[in-house]
Amino acid sequence: MEKKTVRFYVGGTEFRIVTGDSEEFIRSLADETQERISKYTDSGKVTGYQAAVLTAMEYAEENRRKESILNNIKDQLKSYLDDAARIKAERDRYKEEYDKLLAQTKQKGEE
Secondary structure, three states: OOOOEEEEEEEOOOEEEEEEOOOOHHHHHHHHHHOOOHHOOOOOOOOHHHHHHHHHHHHHHHHHHHHHHHHHHHHHHHHHHHHHHHHHHHHHHHHHHHHHHHHHHHHHHHO
């Protein structure tokens, strides 16, 4: 992946990062972050630093909630896979029993 330098502004400060992501993607992240920061600074009650910390906490909270949801989905998937494995083993056991009965029936028919 080709790395490039992307320049953007958040909170009136210029940032330059080297990334493999597209410039559009980085700018969309910067725009979203700026919107969140502006939500706090537009009130005039918090400093830019405080707004940045509050915004970082919002992102951290969202991340934690999404991780929790993801872990629940993983647990459900594991449960489904365990059920599928159990059902497959049960099916194999019944198939084996069926094959035995079929063989016995054929033997009796040949006698």
